[in-house]
Amino acid sequence: MKILLIGCGKMGGAMLRQWINHDGNAFTVADPAATDLPEGITHVTKATSLPSAEFDVIVIAIKPQMIADLLPDYIPALKPGGCFVSIAAGCSIETLIGIVGKAAIIRVMPNLAAMVGLGVSGLYANPACTKQQVSDVTAFIAQTGRCVPLGSEDEIDRLTAVSGSGPGYVFEIMRSYVEAAKRLGFDEETSRALVFDTITGTVETARQSDASLEDLRNSVTSKNGTTQAGLDELRRDGKLDALLNDTVQAAYRRAAELK
Numbered sequence: 001m002k003i004l005l006i007g008c009g010k011m012g013g014a015m016l017r018q019w020i021n022h023d024g025n026a027f028t029v030a031d032p033a034a035t036d037l038p039e040g041i042t043h044v045t046k047a048t049s050l051p052s053a054e055f056d057v058i059v060i061a062i063k064p065q066m067i068a069d070l071l072p073d074y075i076p077a078l079k080p081g082g083c084f085v086s087i088a089a090g091c092s093i094e095t096l097i098g099i100v101g102k103a104a105i106i107r108v109m110p111n112l113a114a115m116v117g118l119g120v121s122g123l124y125a126n127p128a129c130t131k132q133q134v135s136d137v138t139a140f141i142a143q144t145g146r147c148v149p150l151g152s153e154d155e156i157d158r159l160t161a162v163s164g165s166g167p168g169y170v171f172e173i174m175r176s177y178v179e180a181a182k183r184l185g186f187d188e189e190t191s192r193a194l195v196f197d198t199i200t201g202t203v204e205t206a207r208q209s210d211a212s213l214e215d216l217r218n219s220v221t222s223k224n225g226t227t228q229a230g231l232d233e234l235r236r237d238g239k240l241d242a243l244l245n246d247t248v249q250a251a252y253r254r255a256a257e258l259k
């Protein structure tokens, strides 16, 4: 497929890093600020430099607030029968149709772990998409990690709040955990190694186990031992559940505001 990527910043750039490792697609990046693009990528800084009716897929990877202003200039670059793929948070298919007219549109919500091929994306296609388009785009997105088909745009917004924004929450928890390790007297390098390896090892243990997360937690927790002492603090007053619940609810509400 011939793919046009509009916006090659943090998320578009992360996905492109994986896409270029796979054969079969040719990429053009449209971004006035993109630098250090991988070899073999065509780069333009404005829509008027693009040929007409050239691309099978146009990936929209600019900020949601810029789409209404910028996207109209890119419409002629799509081949008849091509489709738009938007990774923008919130921005609904109805809004996109208001900008590009009736079209095949697929909303995808990736996350930053796409950068290392361990992303998780949700995908929702509007009825104008052909089966072939949905299967081609699903395979294309799966080059960056897991791709979960979804049945509604509301599910895209809910997935955004869990896994789209998720790396932001996890990085923040990791930062705080590393700081706590440093306050116990470990240097930065050792603190990062202890925290990163603990998280990686714990995730892999959970993946390879049939036990519930509660049972796995209990398997670490000796009665009146060290873990129990730590968990009593972490879970005091039920605040951890409330905090994480409030976190995903706030992100979900924001996705709805960005419609």
Ligand SMILES: NC(=O)C1=CN([C@@H]2O[C@H](COP(=O)(O)OP(=O)(O)OC[C@H]3O[C@@H](n4cnc5c(N)ncnc54)[C@H](O)[C@@H]3O)[C@@H](O)[C@H]2O)C=CC1
Pocket (backbone or CB within 6 Å): 006, 007, 008, 009, 010, 011, 012, 013, 030, 031, 032, 033, 034, 060, 061, 062, 063, 064, 066, 070, 087, 088, 089, 109, 110, 111, 112, 164, 165
């Ligand atoms: N950063 C993340 O973890 C995720 C971001 N997203 C979505 O991805 C989209 C992009 O977000 P980020 O990559 O984080 O933002 P970013 O600011 O890193 O990237 C946006 C890119 O758009 C470019 N741009 C600005 N004006 C342009 C123009 N006239 N034509 C073409 N490109 C132009 C900028 O130079 C920049 O490289 C957003 O819609 C966001 O909702 C979705 C999932 C995760």
Ligand SMILES: O=C(O)[C@@H]1CCC=N1
Pocket (backbone or CB within 6 Å): 089, 160, 164, 165
């Ligand atoms: O924060 C945002 O709006 C984007 C969407 C999901 C992650 N980053």
